[in-house]
Amino acid sequence: MRVGYWVMVAIMLVVLAGCGWRNGVDAPLTAATPEETLPPVLTAPPTTTAQTTPLPPTEPPPSPTYPAISTLPEDIVPLVYAGNASDIERAFFIAVNATRTAHGLNALIWRDEIATAARLHSNELVTYDRWTHDGVDGSGVADRLQRQGIQGSGAGENLGAGENLGPFTYMEIAWFIIYGRADIPNDPNSWMGSPGHRANLLNPHWTYTGLGVATGNANTRFDLYITQNFLQYP
Numbered sequence: 001m002r003v004g005y006w007v008m009v010a011i012m013l014v015v016l017a018g019c020g021w022r023n024g025v026d027a028p029l030t031a032a033t034p035e036e037t038l039p040p041v042l043t044a045p046p047t048t049t050a051q052t053t054p055l056p057p058t059e060p061p062p063s064p065t066y067p068a069i070s071t072l073p074e075d076i077v078p079l080v081y082a083g084n085a086s087d088i089e090r091a092f093f094i095a096v097n098a099t100r101t102a103h104g105l106n107a108l109i110w111r112d113e114i115a116t117a118a119r120l121h122s123n124e125l126v127t128y129d130r131w132t133h134d135g136v137d138g139s140g141v142a143d144r145l146q147r148q149g150i151q152g153s154g155a156g157e158n159l160g161a162g163e164n165l166g167p168f169t170y171m172e173i174a175w176f177i178i179y180g181r182a183d184i185p186n187d188p189n190s191w192m193g194s195p196g197h198r199a200n201l202l203n204p205h206w207t208y209t210g211l212g213v214a215t216g217n218a219n220t221r222f223d224l225y226i227t228q229n230f231l232q233y234p
Contacts, residue, residue, distance in 0.1 A: 083112040089211040091170035092226065095178055096201065096209070099192065103202055108209040108230070113148040118157075118227040119212025120144065125159075125225045126214045133157055141229055152208075154232035156200050158191060161222035177226065206230040 082090045097107040121135065121144060128136055135144065141157040160177045168176070178201070180187025191197035208231040216223045 082110045084115060085110065085211065086213060088170040088173065088213050089115065092174040092177075092211050092213070092228065093209070095171065095174040096228070099178060100202060105202060105204055106207070108206055111150075111208045111210050111231070113150050114145065114208055114210025114229045114231060115212055116210070117141075117144040117148045117150070117212070118210050118229045119214070121157075122212040122214035122225040122227045125227075126216055126220055129220045131159075131161070131221070133159065145229060145231065150231060152231045152233040154205060156203065156206070156230040158197060158200055158226075158228045158230075160191070160226040160228075161216075161224060162226075163216075163223040165223055173224070200230065203230065203232075205232045207233050 082093045085093060093108075093110060101107055121141075124135060125131065130136070133140060139147075142155050145152075145155055162173065162177065165173055176190075178191045180190025180193050184193075187193040191201050210229055212227045212229075214225045216225060
């Protein structure tokens with residue numbers, strides 16, 4: 001099936017300073033963001049939206065090289081410990097860390113508790129056919145992490161979704177969400193081609209991550225829902 005049949009949408013949120021541990025005292029992560037306007041359901045090239053909170057000043061990362069997904073077989077990327085990850089979650093974890101290390105950044109460490117929070121949100125998006133960072137109870141990424149016992153000084157979230165995925169391997173799906181279409185340089189509909197998503201993916205302050213992937217059904221707009229949560233600690 002041609003890549004043109006794909007639909008992928010991604011939105012992101014970054015929650016930064018002013019929350020977390022200070023002088024050894026626990027303080028909860030907090031997040032308050034307005035309800036997202038849902039992107040249209042398309043059968044053409046995907047769309048993205050992004051919300052950001054400015055990061056501390058850093059040197060801009062170098063421009064990425066966008067490889068053709070066909071040249072990136074799964075077996076050439078060394079596996080990294082990923083706890084309770086499913087196969088597709090592990091593929092995303094590998095692709096994210098490969099992207100970060102290619103830009104001179106630290107590889108992220110997997111935490112099962114963060115993955116649990118991400119997985120619960122993906123499952124909720126499927127259950128209620130929603131497309132937003134906000135939980136049905138109004139919770140944000142920081143609230144969901146705190147419920148899993150996670151504390152830190154910053155948190156972030158990327159969402160991705162796709163349909164008509166049958167012909168693709170898990171690693172191809174991961175690379176496509178991150179880099180977009182190989183025939184569109186700096187594809188603006190990819191995480192790396194969208195300034196907000198790229199800033200989140202290449203944030204040098206993150207130390208931990210977890211991913212949660214859920215499968216859609218006949219009542220949902222997408223076939224696959226991906227939530228990636230990031231944590232800055234301390």
